[in-house]
Amino acid sequence: MIKKKFIMSFLPYDYEGIEKVLSEKSSQGWQLVKAGELYWTFVQGERDEYQYNVTYVPSASEYRVDDTEHQMVLDDLCANAGWERVCSYRKIQIYKNQDPLAVPIDTDEEQKLRMIHMAVKKWLLLPAWILILFFALLLVSVIYMFFKRNDTMTLEFGKIFLCLIVFLVSKGIDVLNYYLWYFKSKKSIATAGKCYSAKGADLVQSINMILVFVFVIWDSLFLELKTGQDFSEMVFLIIAIVFYQLHAAWIKKLGRYIGWPTMVNRVFTIFLSLVLSIYSSALIWGVLVARGFLPGL
Amino acid sequence: MPREKFVTLTEAMFYILICLQKECCGTDIMQQVHDLTEGRVRIGPGTLYNLLDQFLKNNMIQETGVQGRRKNYQITQYGKEMLELEYERIKQLAKDYERSMIQ
Known part of the structure; x- marks a missing residue:
């Protein structure tokens, strides 16, 4: 097979x-x-x-x-x-x-939208709002530190400020994108229609991801190189995000295999993935620095 | 105009409540609705599950027996009142239509 x-x-x-x-x-x-x-x-x-x-x-x-x-x-x-x-x-x-004439599982669009909304609130919206809050608090801290230090806008502050704005806007677009689809679907169902197609939302999401990717590349290669700054923090962050997803996938699976209660599995997965991703990224970063691909501290 | 929840019933809600005037289980309801409406109204298993869950939460039906994962339900007095209200509403719609045809 x-x-x-x-x-x-x-x-x-x-x-x-x-x-x-x-x-x-x-x-x-x-x-x-x-x-x-x-x-x-x-x-x-x-x-x-x-x-x-x-x-x-x-x-x-x-x-x-x-x-x-x-x-x-x-x-x-x-x-x-x-x-x-x-x-x-x-x-x-x-x-x-296999029966092309089979009754669909969901025949009531209103019920279907209700279940989608309940699922998406936990799947997409809650993590998105947590990240938005996190980035917003970081942004406020950066602005506060900047004014407290009475510095003129240093390149470092400007870079961090720009990164946070980009990530905040990107997450905001995710949330807005969903709510736009949700309210369009609700309106359609109210007039005996169906849930709205997510094709448009999918396109917006793709553009969103491409823009973040372009920004990361621009920040790492163009801005950093042109100003003589090293781009190792961005590389570290990207590697950490990738490792987080990888570690979360296998830890979650292990937790299910062992038979951990749901909440224990959730907390343990998030915490351990965070720790392991930072450790793994630091290891990879150390190797890249040792081999001269990245500048050291 | 959006439909207010349970103030007016959808066809699926209406027919499920009709079927539950006699005790029966979820798997039988889909077939009963199909037979009652001669195939005109189709209720998917996902929709059926969600509506039974909502009816239970709103005290319109009650569980009358459990055999493993197979549960039997029956309409409550409150559910009967909601069904009756919907029936009166449909009758009124039909009367209004007949009156408009005469004129």
Whole structure:
């Protein structure tokens, strides 16, 4: 059995996009078997025209050992309607059905939007608001230190100030993007329509990420090099963010395997990932400095 | 204009409450609604689960029996009143329509 891994990037509320990609892959002979943090695993089989449905379960958690009662009862109801559960990913459950005339899992758009909103509040909005608050507090501290020191605008302060503004705006766009989609969907449903397509939101998100990426490259290569400053802090930050995602993925999985309670798994994953990512980044940074790729302190 | 929650019922809500006038379980409701409406109204399993959950929270239905993960439900007195209100509203709509046709 040939397995292939694909990196799937989508907005949490873009269920239509997920369903479309899964159906396309199914018609090419690739069936989804597992959805992970870093990639989704597909196996090659016959070219089947499976219909995929994505439904939201707000009580589900990637830190849980077992399924919630909601997930299990939903499985039974779906099985009765011919829907087979493929896998779960965070707060979504993915089902497939070979019958093209099968009743969709969610037939009431108002209920569907309600479940999406409950799931996205925990999945996207809460972490985004925490980061916005964090960046805002840092920004206030930087401004306070700048005025307290009575310095003229040094390049260092200016750089940190600009970075914080960019990250703050980027996170703000994430939140705004969602709420725009949510209120458009609500308006559409109020006049007997469907949830709004997330294609536009997806495009905004892509532009958002590209702009942050361009800023990071510009800051690291252009601004730093032109002014003779070293860009090692930016490299350190980027490596730390990548390592955080990697460490969080395996620690979460380990916690589930050991059988930790959900809250213990969540706290431990966040704390340990933070510590390990800083340690791993410092190690890599040390190696890069030792080999002369980065200037030292 | 947005629909106020449970002041007016959607078709799915209406038919689920009709089915729950007799005790039955979630898996049977989908088939019963299909049979009652001759296939016109389709309720997906996800929608059914969410509505049963909301009805329970709003005291419109109650659990009458549990066998493993299979739960039986039945409409409460309050649920019957909401169903009756919706039925009266639909009758009024039909009367208004008939009156407008006569004129």
